[in-house]
Amino acid sequence: MVAAGAALADEVGFARLTMGLLAERVGVRTPSLYKHVGGQDDLNRRIAALALNEAADAVGDAVRGYAGRDALAAAARAFRAFVLAHPGRYAATIGQEPSGPEDPLATAGQRLLGAFTAVLRGYDIPDHEVNHALRLLRSLFHGFATLQAADGFQWSTDVDESFEWLIAFADRGLRTL
Amino acid sequence: MVAAGAALADEVGFARLTMGLLAERVGVRTPSLYKHVGGQDDLNRRIAALALNEAADAVGDAVRGYAGRDALAAAARAFRAFVLAHPGRYAATIGQEPSGPEDPLATAGQRLLGAFTAVLRGYDIPDHEVNHALRLLRSLFHGFATLQAADGFQWSTDVDESFEWLIAFADRGLRTL
DNA sequence: CAGTCTTGGCTAACGTCAGTAGCTTTTAGT
DNA sequence: ACTAAAAGCTACTGACGTTAGCCAAGACTG
Numbered sequence: 001m002v003a004a005g006a007a008l009a010d011e012v013g014f015a016r017l018t019m020g021l022l023a024e025r026v027g028v029r030t031p032s033l034y035k036h037v038g039g040q041d042d043l044n045r046r047i048a049a050l051a052l053n054e055a056a057d058a059v060g061d062a063v064r065g066y067a068g069r070d071a072l073a074a075a076a077r078a079f080r081a082f083v084l085a086h087p088g089r090y091a092a093t094i095g096q097e098p099s100g101p102e103d104p105l106a107t108a109g110q111r112l113l114g115a116f117t118a119v120l121r122g123y124d125i126p127d128h129e130v131n132h133a134l135r136l137l138r139s140l141f142h143g144f145a146t147l148q149a150a151d152g153f154q155w156s157t158d159v160d161e162s163f164e165w166l167i168a169f170a171d172r173g174l175r176t177l
Numbered sequence: 178m179v180a181a182g183a184a185l186a187d188e189v190g191f192a193r194l195t196m197g198l199l200a201e202r203v204g205v206r207t208p209s210l211y212k213h214v215g216g217q218d219d220l221n222r223r224i225a226a227l228a229l230n231e232a233a234d235a236v237g238d239a240v241r242g243y244a245g246r247d248a249l250a251a252a253a254r255a256f257r258a259f260v261l262a263h264p265g266r267y268a269a270t271i272g273q274e275p276s277g278p279e280d281p282l283a284t285a286g287q288r289l290l291g292a293f294t295a296v297l298r299g300y301d302i303p304d305h306e307v308n309h310a311l312r313l314l315r316s317l318f319h320g321f322a323t324l325q326a327a328d329g330f331q332w333s334t335d336v337d338e339s340f341e342w343l344i345a346f347a348d349r350g351l352r353t354l
Numbered sequence: 355c356a357g358t359c360t361t362g363g364c365t366a367a368c369g370t371c372a373g374t375a376g377c378t379t380t381t382a383g384t
Numbered sequence: 385a386c387t388a389a390a391a392g393c394t395a396c397t398g399a400c401g402t403t404a405g406c407c408a409a410g411a412c413t414g
Contacts, residue, residue: 015272019372028392031373035391040372094271095192095327132342135321139343143320144312150272165309166316173350196401205363208402212362217401 001026001036002046009047009088017088019043045105048096051089052108058082059115067122069171075119076141076167083145094146113138123174133174140170178203178213179223186224186265194265196220222282225273228266229285235259236292244299246348252296253318253344260322271323290315300351310351317347 004026009017019040023030037043062078063071083090098106116137117130125133144166148159181203186194196217200207214220239255240248260267275283293314294307302310321343325336 018370020370029394030371031375031394032392034373091272094323095268097327129342132339135324135339136317136343136346139320139324140313140317141320142324143316143318146271146323147312147316147319150274159312162309162312165306166313169309169313169350172353173346176349176353195399197399206365207400208365208404209363211402 001033002043002050005037005043006047006050006086006089006092009092010086011088014088014091044092045096047089048092049104049108051086051093052105052112054086055079055082055090056108056111056115059112060118063115063118069122069175071119071122072171072174073164073167075116076163076170079141080145080148080163083149087149090145090149120174123177125174125177129177133177137170140166178210179220179227182220183224183227183263183266183269186269187263188265191265191268221269222273224266225269226281226285228263228270229282229289231263232256232259232267233285233288233292236289237295240292240295246299246352248296248299249348249351250341250344252293253340253347256318257322257325257340260326264326267322267326297351300354302351302354306354310354314347317343 005017005022008022008025012021019033020030022043023033026033033043037046058078058081059075062074066074096105098109100106113134116134119137120130120133123133144163182194182199185199185202189198196210197207199220200210203210210220214223235255235258236252239251243251273282275286277283290311293311296314297307297310300310321340
């Protein structure tokens with residue numbers, strides 16, 4: 001149900017994800033959906049939680065066995081690949097605030113954060129700067145991925161190249177704190 | 178009209194900006210709005226263009242008279258301040274693709290980009306890397322601002338401090354290319 | 355000054371969509 | 385075989401975006 005919604009969001013775009021469309025997709029009349037989800041808000045939040053968990057898995061898997069720059073590059077590429085492959089469900093995460101620490105959305109966010117924290121362990125970062133570095137990485141990758149997904153880079157230069165440049169930039173910065 | 182819409186979006190949140198609400202705000206019945214804007218899509222795009230132009234102005238003004246690290250810090254702070262002061266209209270810019278080079282949205286985006294380009298002139302950046310650096314800055318600030326506006330994580334540590342740390346990080350990286 | 359065109363407002367209506375109420379069917383457990 | 389939960393359905397409501405068609409006020413022109 002939520003998986004179908006996420007898939008549909010990836011196909012038609014998150015903004016065009018409608019209860020009626022989802023019902024049609026799963027071969028059911030619209031009101032029947034309400035036996036499975038609380039409503040559109042609930043559906044959106046669950047798609048967002050799914051997306052964050054999947055992103056955390058993707059980043060976590062990609063990082064396994066690597067450290068330092070290799071880990072950073074693997075995490076970055078995995079994250080971007082995920083967002084580009086699943087733009088709809090990732091868009092669902094934008095503008096969702098977890099209602100509390102028990103919210104599945106919050107724990108999913110924590111898992112993703114944890115995956116990036118693992119990357120930072122490969123660098124020599126003072127304790128009190130780890131949170132700052134974490135926010136840096138999240139901002140950087142979230143920003144790049146969403147801008148590209150929205151086609152925010154209208155310029156001609158190759159985007160892949162920019163992304164690799166960006167990874168190198170972050171790596172250099174993290175190595176020289 | 179568009180200005181009123183932008184103001185309303187800032188107040189109630191972009192997602193809750195409705196034609197009926199805007200009509201009420203400007204003291205008119207809903208259908209009368211269509212004498213001024215083409216519809217909700219058109220309104221959204223115009224609000225987005227307004228926001229990008231205002232952001233470009235804010236960044237451009239803030240940078241004037243500074244260079245290097247001072248310019249970068251001024252630009253970054255101005256941009257973030259703008260997004261936090263006008264979350265609704267800035268949210269309108271997310272996920273809007275300009276229809277062509279003549280689209281006011283595209284030219285507004287170019288102006289904002291130009292403001293950041295001015296900042297980069299204060300650093301010694303090889304020609305072929307300027308575009309990469311530009312995308313870095315845009316991703317970084319867009320990501321940070323939107324994540325904070327959406328309260329995307331549980332920010333336990335002070336956000337202002339993280340932002341200043343992020344500025345310092347970017348400055349160091351740009352100085353040592 | 356009279357006529358006309360433009361501008362900006364209005365009411366009435368329609369289509370789409372989220373969501374609710376209440377009933378029926380299917381299915382699973384005893 | 386019986387019952388109760390799970391999951392489906394039709395019918396309906398209300399909110400919203402949007403269009404059609406009409407009307408009033410002001411500007412421009414003969």
